[in-house]
Amino acid sequence: MKTPNQTDTNGTRPSLTRRQMLRLLATGTATAAAGALLAACGGTAPSTPPGSAPAQTTSRPLTPTFYQWIVDLHPSIPQVNSTFEGLNFQIAPVQGFGIERFVAEAKNQESTWDVYVGMTPFVEMSQLIKADVIEPWDDYIPKDVLDDFLPPIREECTVNGKLYSWPFLLDVIGMAWNSNLTDKAGITTVPTTWDEYLANAKQVVDSGAAPYGATYDARGWRSLAPFTHSMSTDVYTSEGLFDFTSEPAVEALILMKKIKDLANPDILNEGTTDGGVNNTPDEGAFAAQQVAYYTKYFNAPLRFAQTGGFSDKLQMAGLPRFANSQGGTVFWTTGACLFKYGKNKEKAVEYMRALTYNQQIWKDSIAGSPTAHPGQLPPYKSIYAEWEANKPEWMQPFVALVREQFERARAINNHPFGLTQFVIGKPYWEEYLTGKESDPRAALQKAKDAVAAEIAKAG
């Protein structure tokens, strides 16, 4: 038998014996097992031999991660970043609202990032809480900031009395129109009811001013829910789900069909980015000046009027209402969550405070910048109060409009199915929109049943 240091007489390389090989493997396995066992018991596997000094652990810099669109629409964010030395700014792997990477890391009780800017409460907050990925801000956020949030926004971001989302960008669903086209159609009135809205849209088509009168985004949280809210905001079940079979929802669906008859033919199609969520047909039609009237969160007409080069002809107003109703709409905020297994919690608070109170961000958002015009608004009472007291020269009229709409808006309930209920239900209520089902109630019942079936699968 040869030892590893022996050389063969014929010049071949040294080799390991079976015993040595097994010993080597056993040593490696035992070391790994010991480390794993220690880690499992809550200890830390020794990384240095006993007796030697442990290595100095260096804490990482603050590491925020952003949903890509926020960075695209708010070009002043780097300005805030530059005031935080060593900040490790990253783009989040969350295409199509995907949070699987965050969940996977939390399962291992770790997080690459400290804070995620891009969470919308009704979309993914419940899931992130359930999976123990995020923790409340309450232990870290200053009381003056907490008290500064507009009450409905604070409520939207709160679960069981704890604030899980630090709101940043406020979006409200409203109405916009291209006055280029409405002028051409001879329209001089602003529609305040859905009947007027439909009449105006028809006039646009009949006059030949544009091929299509009106459009919307077919995703339920951007059309069915706000249209329903425009009749009543009391349309949620005791479990917190959207009540598809409520009378306002039925009326909203009937309205959607009427608008669809005056809209771009691809209105019901999925979007072509973000798993079908974004780059939707309504955006293209509005930007191309193919359609006059448009209902979506206000930042959409602002952005696509800029894309289409008719920002000066863009007009906006609140969402029309049904006759004999007070009118309402949907709002949501996109904010930040604090990773439970992240680091730099206090620094994250500092960063979020600097980010959300930054005047340049709000100026660019409201007045527009060379690259974008998102029109998203801040969540703070103090900022609005300040603007009211000293109106900035760049202030736009739509801000007051959005604020006024916001007072009548309601957020979609936080629920693990908050967003997906609309994804699951969409094919079924669309049977009515496409004429496959003549009864809107039957179509919405199918949607409700489909959601219930998915919830039942979860057990």
Added chain:
Amino acid sequence: MATVASRVASAARAWRSTYRVSDYSNLLFLIPATVFFVGWQIYPIIRVFVLSFTDYKYLERNPPNFVGLHNYINALNDPLFHVGMLRAFVFTVVFVPLTILIPLVLAVLIDRVTNPWLSSFYRIVLLIPAVIPGPLVFVLWKWLFDFQIGPVNTILVEWLGIFTRQTAPQWLGGTPLSLPAVIIMEVWWGLGYHTMFFLAGLAAVPKDLSEQARIDGANEWQLFWRVIVPRLLPILSILVVLRFGTAMSVIDEYLIFGGFQRTSPTYTWTVYMYDLAFRIGDWLQGYAAAIGWLGAVVMMVFVVGMLYVFRSRD
């Protein structure tokens, strides 16, 4: 004096004579590949198999419970799984023949080009799609098929006048045409790659065999079916089996062209599986694993059947 060759031979003999099973250092060199194979191939398969018998929900903090065949029984009764499988089959049945036959015909035609420059030119042009990165291909075809600004609809509406802007085909976004759109893109993408396979096979077909057949009075059609196709059968069988597997398990293209619209012809069993595992409710990964295994078993049955059909009869 020993020649170089004899020295090499004797050294080889010496090495062989000293090589024994006890020479375990060789195993060290197998470790990287073994670790990769076990860690990234075997372990996930086994883990998914184990998961498929549990009620594992990714967002739940409680440990999973063993549920036996419950997930499989549910999946077999799940209409979304049925329709998803059916859609995947529809795609496969249309896509596989097209992605095999069109390159085969092209290869036969290119093989007959005698001008070497022209022959190289054709090969290069055909290979262009194969070397374009996937994301770029998706972006390109999404633009081509765009309802409002896409060149395909521009040609159909403005050049040919077959449709109006209102009635133009809607290729993207989960419409009935989304599946044909994906098929067209996929066939185009694989065109050069598959043609090269067949050209390599045709290069191995002796030219005098074709000449002999012609002398015996075979026409082009007979020559193709009786001489060329039998010689290309091994390549054909490999491509059919490979493409069947990839066609049944497509997911990226479906998500990009059709999103998560459940009525879309692109909402196949693979999209449903992903939807269940990473998007809906508590992320039912145990159930999704069962669906994955059922899909894999169905595919394996077909693959084994195809391998039997294409077995060597030499």
